[in-house]
Amino acid sequence: MIKKALIIGSGIAGIAASIRLAVKGYQVEVFEANSYPGGKLSQTDIGGYRFDAGPSLFTESHLVDELFILAGKNPRDYFEYQKLEAICQYFWEDGKRLTAWSDIDRFAEEVETKLGEPAKHTREALRQSAYIFQHLAPLFMERSLHRLSTWTSPQALQSYFKMGKLGIFSTMNQANEKRFSNPKLIQLFNRYATYNGSDPYQTPATLNIIPHLEFGRGAYFPKKGMHDITISLFHLSKSLGVKFHFESKVDEILVENGKAVGLSCKGKRFLADIVINNMDMVNAYKTILHAQKQPKRLLKQPKSSSALIFYWGVKKNFPELGLHNILFSDDYKEEFNCIFKKRSIHPDPTVYINVTSTMKPDDAPAGCMNWFTMINVPNNQGQDWDGLVNEARWHVIAKINRMLKTDLESLIEVEETLDPRSIELKTSSAHGALYGNSSNNRFAAFLRHANFSSDIKNLYFCGGSVHPGGGIPLSLMSAKIMCDMV
Template identity: 75%
Template sequence: MKKALIIGSGIAGIAASIRLALKGYHVEVFESNAYPGGKLSEIEIQGYRFDAGPSLFTLPEQVEELFRLAGHKPEDHFEYLKLEVACHYFWEDGKRIQAWADINRFADEVETKLGEPASHIREALKRSAFIYDHLAPLFMHRSLHRLGTWTNPQALKSYLKMGKLGIFSTMNKANERQFSHPKLVQLFNRYATYNGSNPYETPATLNIIPHLEFNIGAFFPKKGMHDITLSLYRLAKSLEVSYHFNSPVEEILVENGKAVGILAKGQEIRGDVVVNNMDMVNAYKTILRKQKQPKFLLDQPKSSSALIFYWGIKAKFPELELHNILFSDDYRTEFEHIFKKGSIYHDPTVYINITSVYKEDDAPAGCMNWFTMINVPNNQGQNWDELIAAARKTIIEKVNRILKTDLEPLIEVEEILDPRTIESKTSSAQGALYGNSSNNKFAAFLRHANFSSDIKNLYFCGGSVHPGGGIPLSLLSAKIMAEMI
């Protein structure tokens, strides 16, 4: 039986282990942490449970497909529900908008609250669906680094629509054409943050994202986001995949231009295929340091990072949903601080994720678990202790103003994740959440392929390579990679 060695058990690494096991490989996974999941893990503190990383769940069929491939009914192993409200948006002037999953209801809400014609929402989401229909088969489900991708009928059809797909405009400019109210432009510009980008620079093709959240839907796993990791990990184990935790890989072994195994804990382990799920940049700097370096890709600007406060709040706020956004009054300046100044704006946009809204046992009775996050620059050696202290103060003041409360006495427990700890815990270069940034029209082509063009039998998956970061794209990277083997 052929052996596949996988480095890293992020969600893409787990998915890769399942797909290769189903192809008949004996699969061994080597993980430096003591747990699977990478960013998609959990934290428990004094009766509060927090999903540590990604908090939005879209395209659940990518998870279900793995169970079906293994001959299982997904619902027997993994359950989720569709959200009635995708997100609740708040502004300093008292304006509030609930982004209802029902598009007509959302459109009517926008017209009532902002005076923006409801038809503008429906038209924008039709355009988002159009982008998805043309680009998803090309950019999300295929390798951009194989000729067949560019010569298939779907690609040829899309070439004729390039002007309508947003490639030649920025997200912000496209949204200013779609909407008249600046608050609605801001709401739709927010989707750039879903892959750590700047809406004033990233191409308008990223307006594909609202289609996932509205036309297809936003969802919540009934046992929390961490259940995506746990359910797929259990599936992998049932397929006799071997997981080695606390086992950092020291080197990918290459002989005569071919990957032949790995070095872990001073021991050589041989394999027929090696799959790297570690951040691509850090992999080349460490376990591939002896090999030819793709300098151009490694030197690309990195995506933004995050500063997260996991707060146990000993109170309930009935106006808050699972996903909540408290917007900055100056979005453009906020992004200039993140991407140009490498700092944190004094009025950041605050995202609050509260899983106890749907999963009550994630917090003690009468309490809530706040995953409180702001977008911040990646780690460039800033004085993070100073930045974190200032950000914490401004976040609390913003919450107090908008929710008319006094938050500080309600914070019962606290843990902090910043770009430094994101980098150390997940091996993400500079603590960037999504690898290379998408702040130019060629960004899709500036991600590493799902295979090595220099080393045979070496493959790549995860959020730092094609097709990109986030749960659905990471799962698709494993699919694209496995189909090559």
């Protein structure tokens, strides 16, 4: 008899899980509250401009390729991407600029030339990042932390003796201050904490693993845009017989005698052998699992930061901008203090500008650029967001005008805004937090929900709010970890 699986949510982890389960021989159905797949990994079109709506950096490309290979297909027949030569353009208020080249030696020489920091310091930092990845990725990113076999594996036993070298006892900022003398380079490497919504002055130095994903393993751009990750995997899933139900908000996960037996949606019962939740873990327990035992300790954990995004169609070409661009604040520590302690927005925020039209010209009209302009902000705790957004918009435009020597307001042709409230509404992310629970302490990795329920048999979890964490690579890994348990 063919077994049946029901998946709640068509975020990238939910789609990946549907593919893996279909390959295992399951009959799979996916229920999605929105009218489109992908969750945060979606797109928006505004007046002739196309924007990738959410995640904008593509690393660990093999995790996407692997899904096509599992299905017996050649990935390049369905999904194409290219490696970035220049990963990011960095700008500071004093006029300093730096290109983060993907070639480590070239990047190290660029740092020495532009910032005066010896090239060997950059090379050593990236060697250390690779070292952390080598010892922690197989343990914390590729396996469940909630199974005894993980902790008794040879890889785990080796890592126990290296915890000091892996950065668990210091913060990211402390490690970077020890390694570099130039404050700008410290700031650049501290920025990687934002990749999972954390504060570099609180999060452990183990997060210095992140630069290796870009420099050691490669940063890429899908030739049709980030949204093509969603679309290509969505079509692959459907080709394997997976059925998608859109505009189908799940009412409840059905539990009988301690076992998940299906779900209810629009007043109908759908039964299955296993149920997979790809919805934000916190909101899932508050809604579709409200009648079940609550993991109170996990639900109370502080949440990650959120984002304020301005989608701007700009009637000018700025040759100094690349695909990824960072305009740094002058007081990084106070910026994070505002986000995580004051629950507000710093008047001089670090501004990230993603311009996919530099790689895919048809994303904007000729002579124009599509600016995905983002700043890190606190998650939604009931702040006066209308006031905060209006004030932040003014500060962001003023900063861009200063640093790029322009009059941006006169160049903005189309505009839409996404703030923590709308992020929560569109993606069911608790408080609009982008990465689930915060990683601002050394035990954060252990304070994420497991990929299975310890109380309800046949109920599994995947996505950015559970182990191993948020972002495209970790969400894809969560689907892999979960499916290996089924």
